[in-house]
Amino acid sequence: MNYRAFCMLLGIAYLLVSCGGELGSVPPPNYKNRAKVVTAVVAQATTRAVSNNSSTSSNSTQSNKSQSINVKAELWADNWFALYLDDQLIKADSVPITTERSFNAETITFPATYPMHFNVILKDYIQNDTGLEYIGTDRQQIGDGGFIGQFTDADTGEIIGVTNEWWKCTVIHTAPLDNACAAEANPVAGQGACGFTSIPEPTDWKSPTFDTNSWLAASLYSAAQVSPKEGYDTIAWKPEAKFIWGPDLKTNNTVLCSVTVYKP
Numbered sequence: 001m002n003y004r005a006f007c008m009l010l011g012i013a014y015l016l017v018s019c020g021g022e023l024g025s026v027p028p029p030n031y032k033n034r035a036k037v038v039t040a041v042v043a044q045a046t047t048r049a050v051s052n053n054s055s056t057s058s059n060s061t062q063s064n065k066s067q068s069i070n071v072k073a074e075l076w077a078d079n080w081f082a083l084y085l086d087d088q089l090i091k092a093d094s095v096p097i098t099t100e101r102s103f104n105a106e107t108i109t110f111p112a113t114y115p116m117h118f119n120v121i122l123k124d125y126i127q128n129d130t131g132l133e134y135i136g137t138d139r140q141q142i143g144d145g146g147f148i149g150q151f152t153d154a155d156t157g158e159i160i161g162v163t164n165e166w167w168k169c170t171v172i173h174t175a176p177l178d179n180a181c182a183a184e185a186n187p188v189a190g191q192g193a194c195g196f197t198s199i200p201e202p203t204d205w206k207s208p209t210f211d212t213n214s215w216l217a218a219s220l221y222s223a224a225q226v227s228p229k230e231g232y233d234t235i236a237w238k239p240e241a242k243f244i245w246g247p248d249l250k251t252n253n254t255v256l257c258s259v260t261v262y263k264p
């Protein structure tokens with residue numbers, strides 16, 4: 001083997017070792033909070049149906065119209081949610097997020113047509129960008145979030161959708177970046193342990209054609225982890241409905257989630 005060939009082989013070997021190292025350093029997906037959900041819900045997270053506006057078939061238009069049903073949504077959030085059908089606001093949590101212990105369930109019935117593209121804005125209460133609540137009291141803490149919902153055909157009672165790992169989510173406010181912030185005597189947003197990240201809602205994220213491929217699958221949490229409070233027990237939750245949130249129940253403060261529900 002001449003010197004040139006030897007150098008080439010050495011180079012290839014180096015590349016292989018580097019790539020292997022990099023692949024090995026990528027953490028495995030966090031399935032810790034994921035539950036296997038056996039459900040009749042037909043919800044596809046990655047593919048959204050494009051509007052049928054371009055369809056020229058009158059049969060197709062008629063059949064789509066006939067799919068309009070009355071949907072009953074039952075929802076509970078710690079602390080606040082807003083539900084949209086596409087970009088149409090269906091329901092904003094009626095208890096303001098600034099209300100102490102703003103825990104309540106909401107039941108709404110509205111007409112909708114398959115495929116139904118639901119979007120939710122989820123917010124955990126924070127006093128300011130530190131991500132803390134009860135600042136300056138002996139209860140000063142990070143606080144946590146959690147959201148659960150189920151959708152049924154209001155006329156037949158048939159379940160058509162639940163919150164589960166099919167939902168895609170993105171976190172737009174996280175604080176504090178270091179949990180030590182909660183123990184600070186004078187926590188100031190953006191200083192020391194009390195750093196935060198805050199980004200605006202992506203433009204057009206409620207559009208059915210918005211690409212959520214880069215969003216995370218919703219993280220699932222148990223009732224024990226969320227410890228749901230007032231209002232939660234007033235709903236007969238289907239076992240398929242799971243609490244969802246961003247990957248961190250405590251420091252993810254504003255989360256956007258989206259799902260498309262197809263005709264069963």
Ligand SMILES: [Ca+2]
Pocket residue numbers: 078079124125143144145
């Ligand atoms: Ca909370």
